Amino acid sequence: MQIPTLTTERLILRSPRIEDFETFAAFYASDRSRFVGGPMTREESWRMLATEIGHWSLRGFGRWAVEERETGRFCGVIGLWDPAGWPEPEVGWDLMDGFEGRGYATEAGQAARRYAYEVLKLPTLVSMVKEGNTGSAQVAARLGATLEGVVDHERHGRMQVWRHPGPEVAA
Amino acid sequence: MSFVGANIPVLHTERLTLRAPTMQDFETYAEFGASDGTHFIGGPFTRDQVFANLCALTGHWELRGFGRWMIADKETNAALGITGPYYPVGWPEPEIAWTVFTQAQGKSVAFEAATAARRYAYQVLGWETAISCVDPANHRSAALAQRMGARLEGAFKHPDHGHLDIWRHPSPEAAT
Numbered sequence: 001m002q003i004p005t006l007t008t009e010r011l012i013l014r015s016p017r018i019e020d021f022e023t024f025a026a027f028y029a030s031d032r033s034r035f036v037g038g039p040m041t042r043e044e045s046w047r048m049l050a051t052e053i054g055h056w057s058l059r060g061f062g063r064w065a066v067e068e069r070e071t072g073r074f075c076g077v078i079g080l081w082d083p084a085g086w087p088e089p090e091v092g093w094d095l096m097d098g099f100e101g102r103g104y105a106t107e108a109g110q111a112a113r114r115y116a117y118e119v120l121k122l123p124t125l126v127s128m129v130k131e132g133n134t135g136s137a138q139v140a141a142r143l144g145a146t147l148e149g150v151v152d153h154e155r156h157g158r159m160q161v162w163r164h165p166g167p168e169v170a171a
Numbered sequence: 172m173s174f175v176g177a178n179i180p181v182l183h184t185e186r187l188t189l190r191a192p193t194m195q196d197f198e199t200y201a202e203f204g205a206s207d208g209t210h211f212i213g214g215p216f217t218r219d220q221v222f223a224n225l226c227a228l229t230g231h232w233e234l235r236g237f238g239r240w241m242i243a244d245k246e247t248n249a250a251l252g253i254t255g256p257y258y259p260v261g262w263p264e265p266e267i268a269w270t271v272f273t274q275a276q277g278k279s280v281a282f283e284a285a286t287a288a289r290r291y292a293y294q295v296l297g298w299e300t301a302i303s304c305v306d307p308a309n310h311r312s313a314a315l316a317q318r319m320g321a322r323l324e325g326a327f328k329h330p331d332h333g334h335l336d337i338w339r340h341p342s343p344e345a346a347t
Contacts, residue, residue: 001175015175018234021260041331046260050230051223057176058194058226084197084222155219 001057004119006064008111011104013064013078016052020065020074024049027096035133036094037156052077061120063092066108068099075099078108080116080125087151087161090126091116093139105139113143117167127162128153137162144170176229178236180295184287187280189240189254192228196241196250200225203272211309212270213332228253237296239268242275242284251275254284256292256301263327263337266302267292269315281315289319293343301340306332313338320346 006013016024025045028038040048056062063079075096082089091112093105109127116122127140131150137160140147145162153159164170182189203209204216204224216224231238239255252271258264269285285303292298303321305312313323316338324339340346 003175015233021234025260043259043261043329043331047223047227050227050234050259052226052230053175053233054192054226054229054231057191057229058222083219083226084201085217085219153219154217 001060003053003056003062003064004115006111006115007069008107010069011075011108011111012067012069013108013111014067016049016063016065016077018049021046021049023074023096024077027094030097032097033094035130035136036092055081055083059089061089061116064108064112066104076104076108078105079112080120085154086128088124088126089116089122090128091164092127093136100135105136106142109139109143113164113170117170122167124166125164127164128156129160129162130156131158131160140164175233179229179232179238179240180291182240182287182291183245184283186245187251187284187287188243188245188248189284189287190243192225192241192250192253194225195248197222197225199250199272206273208273208276211306211312231257231259237265237292240284240288242271242280251280252284254281255288256296256298261329261331262304264300264302265292265298266304267340268303269312276311282318285315286319289340289346293346298343300342303338303340304329304335305338307334307336316340 003015025042028040028045061080063077066076066078078093081092093109129136140162145164148161148163176191179191201218201221204221209215237256239253241250242252254269257268267289269281271281303316320341321338324337326336
């Protein structure tokens, strides 16, 4: 399985790598990660980074490390995610500390969704948003997704399921 | 472009194949993950955690250039356990790690697989030394370290896993 590189107006979506670890671990050590399985210890973050990469091999798709084109800085982990226990494949976004409020999640999320529809030919996509994560729900809404229901996850607890517009509408 | 998992070689021993993990291994791994057999390795694990761990096996190869294999039965390809060179953040140095799923225990599977993994670390990766980190209460694992010729050298305290004994393997010349 190969991890393709995608380019948007301001961002590059590329394979995660070991140089991303300290930023990734800082995000997962912070309270901001409480909606996405954190906070985590350094070793748990390390395993999580390895999981991000290995997901590509087990599922044939996954999440990218997102980089600012202008600065080369690693600013988020965004892409397609379908772990055991998920109701169906989702497009998800985690912005590293200090990169919120710039529209990066929306921009990269849109590119990931286009990849899912055009390259992988997925017929539909959701985004799983942990209850209370209003920032993430806003991104889903901005991408045109609508709140469809809630599910209870064995580890994450109650999560909202946001349904994205289909391939015809979203492309 | 990067090819995830493309750098995971396949090793063969008398009864076993050491190969990249796949989704076909998930149910077997999940069954083991939910059992008490995971007591010494941080479990029991939910299905969600087992999936993450399975992914992380391949991801470790990408991050470090080496990692752990799924141990499979040479005849049936059924997953029997996990072994290989392992070096997550927070470890004192790279180690040779092993886990054997419950139904495959007591058949020297770990010995056969871990010996092949150690040979790979020495001959292919060029390691000059190797350790194995073992929970002191995990007598089965300590016995295997001993059987492989390793000596109890000391211990360290891991922030997540607590006290772990460090077993030092024989040098490349002595071990092969």
